[in-house]
Amino acid sequence: MVDVGILGATGAVGQRLIQLLEPHPEFDIATLTASPASAGKTYKEAAKWRADTPMPDSVTDIEVAATEPDAIDDDVTLLFSSLPSGVGAEVEPDLAEAGYVISSNSSNARMADDVPLIIPEVNADHLGLIDVQRDERGWDGALLKNPNCSTITMVPTLAALDQYGLDSVRVSTLQAVSGAGYSGVTSMEIIDNAIPHIGGEEQKMESESRKLLGEFNGAEVVLHSMDVAASCNRIPTIDGHLENVWADTSDDVTPEEVSAAMSAYPSATLPSSPERLIHTFEELDRPQPRLDRNRGDGMAVSAGGFRRTEGGVQYNCLAHNTIRGAAGASVLNGELLLEEGYL
Numbered sequence: 009m010v011d012v013g014i015l016g017a018t019g020a021v022g023q024r025l026i027q028l029l030e031p032h033p034e035f036d037i038a039t040l041t042a043s044p045a046s047a048g049k050t051y052k053e054a055a056k057w058r059a060d061t062p063m064p065d066s067v068t069d070i071e072v073a074a075t076e077p078d079a080i081d082d083d084v085t086l087l088f089s090s091l092p093s094g095v096g097a098e099v100e101p102d103l104a105e106a107g108y109v110i111s112s113n114s115s116n117a118r119m120a121d122d123v124p125l126i127i128p129e130v131n132a133d134h135l136g137l138i139d140v141q142r143d144e145r146g147w148d149g150a151l152l153k154n155p156n157c158s159t160i161t162m163v164p165t166l167a168a169l170d171q172y173g174l175d176s177v178r179v180s181t182l183q184a185v186s187g188a189g190y191s192g193v194t195s196m197e198i199i200d201n202a203i204p205h206i207g208g209e210e211q212k213m214e215s216e217s218r219k220l221l222g223e224f225n226g227a228e229v230v231l232h233s234m235d236v237a238a239s240c241n242r243i244p245t246i247d248g249h250l251e252n253v254w255a256d257t258s259d260d261v262t263p264e265e266v267s268a269a270m271s272a273y274p275s276a277t278l279p280s281s282p283e284r285l286i287h288t289f290e291e292l293d294r295p296q297p298r299l300d301r302n303r304g305d306g307m308a309v310s311a312g313g314f315r316r317t318e319g320g321v322q323y324n325c326l327a328h329n330t331i332r333g334a335a336g337a338s339v340l341n342g343e344l345l346l347e348e349g350y351l
């Protein structure tokens with residue numbers, strides 16, 4: 009077993025990380041960190057745990073540490089980070105320099121040239137950037153990122169389509185309130201409303217997608233040439249981001265071919281990957297958050313409602329935003345780091 013720590017363990021994604029890591033066959037939770045206000049408290053005292061799932065007994069009495077190298081248990085080699093991006097930007101480089109390997113969900117540094125942004129089934133080869141990172145920064149550890157949850161929901165479906173030559177992608181999202189953090193879940197304060205332009209999501213989807221589908225040439229990732237434009241919206245759903253995608257391809261493609269390509273798209277062979285990553289629907293049926301977010305224990309992407317457009321295809325895709333889109337994505341990347349010998 010590998011001893012791991014969770015940075016930012018009391019937040020919404022930190023809680024999901026605990027749920028996924030507590031029963032994990034290869035990882036053992038040894039350290040939980042949070043803000044200075046929580047340091048020194050037991051996890052049970054520090055975390056405002058979401059009401060719909062029980063807190064695992066094994067973490068209730070762990071003393072929460074401050075997020076700094078000296079406070080992390082000596083045996084820990086791998087850190088899962090769900091820190092607020094400003095804190096991540098400050099402490100993650102220091103921790104990588106101190107020798108920790110960090111699988112981070114925080115949004116800082118995702119587009120940095122030497123930081124691998126990874127979805128294992130899509131671009132595991134980008135892990136080679138860690139060698140560039142270690143050479144250039146002199147780190148003993150490493151920093152690896154998973155993308156934003158709305159990006160993860162769409163990119164596996166685009167990866168399946170790339171064989172037809174992706175020219176242009178337009179996407180409009182309907183994003184769950186849990187993406188906005190814990191208070192969104194409890195208050196549902198946007199009932200009877202929908203909020204467009206949420207927190208820079210558009211820009212993240214546009215840039216991260218091109219990096220994920222880009223080519224690693226041994227020294228850098230060359231961004232994919234496709235043009236991506238996104239419109240992101242918050243709706244009153246608790247969990248599960250739904251996205252409407254228009255993908256234009258240089259080759260002609262039928263809705264049937266698109267559906268077949270997605271359902272044949274391979275999952276990564278890692279403990280947290282379900283056997284089939286992309287679930288597609290028969291005929292005109294389509295994914296919906298309440299019905300489909302928990303497919304593959306929350307790790308599947310669902311896609312459906314395929315129809316032909318002038319330039320390619322239109323479809324809808326969906327994934328559980330705090331599991332497949334955040335904590336689960338970080339765990340998958342941790343598994344990849346272990347499998348590829350980076351720990």
Ligand code: 11C
Pocket residue numbers: 113114115155156157158183184186187188206207209212329
């Ligand atoms: C949301 N996707 O639903 C966001 C939350 O870049 O990891 C996660 C932000 C990020 O609002």
